Amino acid sequence: DLIVHVRDITHPETILQKATVLSVLKNLNIPRHLLDSIVEVHNKVDLIERYKPTEENALAISALHGHGLEELKQEIEKKILTATGKKILTINVNLEGPQLSWLYKEATVQEVEVMPEDGTARVKVIISSSAFSKYKNLFPN
Numbered sequence: 001d002l003i004v005h006v007r008d009i010t011h012p013e014t015i016l017q018k019a020t021v022l023s024v025l026k027n028l029n030i031p032r033h034l035l036d037s038i039v040e041v042h043n044k045v046d047l048i049e050r051y052k053p054t055e056e057n058a059l060a061i062s063a064l065h066g067h068g069l070e071e072l073k074q075e076i077e078k079k080i081l082t083a084t085g086k087k088i089l090t091i092n093v094n095l096e097g098p099q100l101s102w103l104y105k106e107a108t109v110q111e112v113e114v115m116p117e118d119g120t121a122r123v124k125v126i127i128s129s130s131a132f133s134k135y136k137n138l139f140p141n
Contacts, residue, residue: 001083003034004076009042009051009060037083039075081126089132090124099139106131 005021007014018040025035039059045051046062053060059075061068081087088110093099096119103109107127114121127135 002037002039002076002079003030004039004041006041006043008044010044010047033083037079039072039079041072084128086126086128087132088124088126090122091135093121093123093139094141095119095121097139099135102135102138103127106134 003025005018007018011017022035040053040055040057042051042053042055042058042060043063045060046065046067051060059068059072061072063069091099091103093103095114100109100112100121100123103123103125107125109123109125111124112121113123
């Protein structure tokens with residue numbers, strides 16, 4: 001669904017390495033949409049004072065120090081959701097009904113926050129549009 005290209009930005013041949021990787025990917029007949037949506041990651045930015053990527057849409061990180069990792073995670077999540085046609089939603093469910101069980105079967109449940117005072121829960125899920133449409137038809141309230 002996604003290609004993440006991590007480069008050692010301190011390597012003297014980093015530009016050549018990028019060209020080589022792209023050439024290999026093209027020779028493997030990788031679908032064009034994957035090549036167009038590569039997440040370009042520049043690692044080891046902690047070794048270069050005040051590093052700013054010159055390449056458009058490149059993310060600067062330091063795996064050693066954790067710099068930029070949250071932004072990288074968010075970018076990967078965004079692109080995966082786009083590529084798979086899924087979205088992240090928070091749905092309120094009645095715990096006495098079958099909704100929660102259905103969500104566990106048909107979606108990816110990330111969090112469940114139970115509200116014991118009214119017998120409901122807030123459920124954070126990753127779900128496809130078609131599955132969410134089915135959910136709304138099965139459980140209109």
